[in-house]
Amino acid sequence: MYSADYKTEQIPLCYVPAEALRGVTQAILRTTDLVPEDADIIADALVTSELRNLQGQGQGVRRVRAYVERVRGREVDPQAPFEIVKESAALALVDAHNGPGTVMAVKAMRLAMAKAQQQGVGIVLVRHSTHFGSASYSASQVLGNGCIGVSMTNAGPEMAPWGGIDGVVGTNPWAIVAPTGDGPDAMPIILDMALTTSGKGMMRWLLRDGKKMPTNWAITADGRETDDPAAAMEGTLLPMGEYKGYGLSLLTDVLTGVLGGGGYGVIPYRDPARQEVAHQFIAYQIDWFMERQAFYANLQEFIGMVKASRTRPGVAEILLPGELEWRRQQEKLRGGVPLDPDVYADLRQLASEVGVPWLAAA
Numbered sequence: 001m002y003s004a005d006y007k008t009e010q011i012p013l014c015y016v017p018a019e020a021l022r023g024v025t026q027a028i029l030r031t032t033d034l035v036p037e038d039a040d041i042i043a044d045a046l047v048t049s050e051l052r053n054l055q056g057q058g059q060g061v062r063r064v065r066a067y068v069e070r071v072r073g074r075e076v077d078p079q080a081p082f083e084i085v086k087e088s089a090a091l092a093l094v095d096a097h098n099g100p101g102t103v104m105a106v107k108a109m110r111l112a113m114a115k116a117q118q119q120g121v122g123i124v125l126v127r128h129s130t131h132f133g134s135a136s137y138s139a140s141q142v143l144g145n146g147c148i149g150v151s152m153t154n155a156g157p158e159m160a161p162w163g164g165i166d167g168v169v170g171t172n173p174w175a176i177v178a179p180t181g182d183g184p185d186a187m188p189i190i191l192d193m194a195l196t197t198s199g200k201g202m203m204r205w206l207l208r209d210g211k212k213m214p215t216n217w218a219i220t221a222d223g224r225e226t227d228d229p230a231a232a233m234e235g236t237l238l239p240m241g242e243y244k245g246y247g248l249s250l251l252t253d254v255l256t257g258v259l260g261g262g263g264y265g266v267i268p269y270r271d272p273a274r275q276e277v278a279h280q281f282i283a284y285q286i287d288w289f290m291e292r293q294a295f296y297a298n299l300q301e302f303i304g305m306v307k308a309s310r311t312r313p314g315v316a317e318i319l320l321p322g323e324l325e326w327r328r329q330q331e332k333l334r335g336g337v338p339l340d341p342d343v344y345a346d347l348r349q350l351a352s353e354v355g356v357p358w359l360a361a362a
C-alpha cells in the first residue's frame with residue numbers, strides 16, 4: 001500500500017519549472033536580513049529537497065514562509081556567527097548562536113572536510129543551532145571532494161521511547177553519502193532517513209489523499225495502534241526497526257546535543273525563539289584509507305553484488321539508497337516540479353507580499 005515512491009491519486013499537483021522555482025525561492029529569501037550567500041544556500045537546500053523528496057515529506061519549499069517569518073521575528077538570527085568554540089586538527093565544537101541551521105550545517109560539513117583532507121577524518125559537533133532540513137544536503141558537500149560524509153541532527157520530541165507513549169526523542173535523521181566516482185554524473189549512494197518510520201507531514205498528506213496509514217508509523221495519544229492518520233497526528237511517532245530505531249534515535253541525541261553541550265530529549269523546539277537543535281558531521285577522506293580509484297572500483301563491484309540479488313515477487317529491481325531520489329530529481333528537472341497546490345498558492349502569495357515577481361525565470 002505505501003512505499004517510498006508513493007504517488008498521490010487525489011491531490012491536483014501544480015507543475016513549475018525547477019529553475020524558476022529556484023529563482024523565486026532565492027529572491028524571496030534575499031528580501032530578508034539573511035546574508036545573500038546564506039539566503040542562496042537555504043534556497044538551494046529547499047529546492048534540492050523539493051526535487052528529491054515527496055511533497056508530504058515536508059523539507060522542501062513549503063518551509064520558505066516559516067524560514068522568512070523566523071528570520072523576521074529574530075527566532076533565527078541571520079547575523080549569528082559560526083563560532084568555533086574548541087578545535088583540534090581533526091575535531092571542532094561549534095556554537096551556532098541560533099543562526100540558520102542549513103547554513104551552519106553546510107559550514108560545519110566543509111570544516112569537517114578540511115580537517116579530513118589533513119587528518120583522514122574530521123568530526124564537527126554543532127550546538128545551539130536550528131532546523132537544518134534534509135540531512136543529505138549538508139552531507140552531500142563531500143561530493144567532488146573525495147570524502148564520504150555523515151550528517152545527523154536531533155529534532156523535536158515526536159518519538160515515544162520503545163514501549164512508551166510520550167514523545168521524548170526526535171525523528172533524528174541521518175544521512176550517509178558515499179561517492180561512486182568523481183564526476184557529477186556518478187550517482188552517489190545517499191542514505192538519508194529519519195529514525196521514525198515516517199513523519200507527520202506524510203500522515204497529513206495521506207489524510208488529504210483519503211488514505212489509511214501503515215500501523216507501524218504512529219500510535220494514538222493514548223498509546224493504541226492505528227491506521228488512521230488523523231488519530232495518529234494527535235499521538236506519537238514510532239521508530240523505524242522498532243526498539244532498534246528508538247535506540248539509534250536516543251544515541252543520536254547523545255552524539256549531538258548531550259556530547260556537544262546543546263539541547264536533547266524534550267528540549268529541541270520547546271522554545272520557538274531558541275530551537276536548541278544540535279548536529280554532528282563526519283568526513284572521511286577516501287585517499288587516506290585507500291587510493292580513490294581503487295575505492296570506486298571496489299564499490300562498483302560491491303554494487304554489482306547487491307544488484308544481482310534475485311527479487312521478491314512484485315519487485316521490479318533492487319535499488320541503492322538514494323537511487324529513487326536521484327531518478328525523481330532527474331525527472332523533476334526535466335518535466336517540472338509537482339508542487340502541493342497549497343504550497344504553490346502560499347509561495348505565490350508570499351512572493352507578492354515581498355514584491356518578488358512570480359516564477360520570473362519560467
Ligand SMILES: NC(=O)c1ccc[n+]([C@@H]2O[C@H](COP(=O)([O-])OP(=O)(O)OC[C@H]3O[C@@H](n4cnc5c(N)ncnc54)[C@H](O)[C@@H]3O)[C@@H](O)[C@H]2O)c1
Pocket residue numbers: 004053057059131132133134135136153154155171172173174175190191192193194195197198199318319320321322323324325
Ligand atoms: N531536519 C529534520 O528535523 C528532519 C527530520 C526528519 C526527516 N528529515 C528529512 O526528511 C527526508 C525524508 O526522510 P524519510 O526517512 O522520510 O525518507 P524515506 O523513508 O523516503 O527514505 C529513506 C531512505 O531509504 C531509501 N530507500 C527508499 N526506498 C528504497 C528501496 N526500495 N531500496 C533502497 N533504498 C530505499 C531512500 O533512498 C532514503 O535514503 C530526509 O531528507 C530527512 O533528512 C529531516
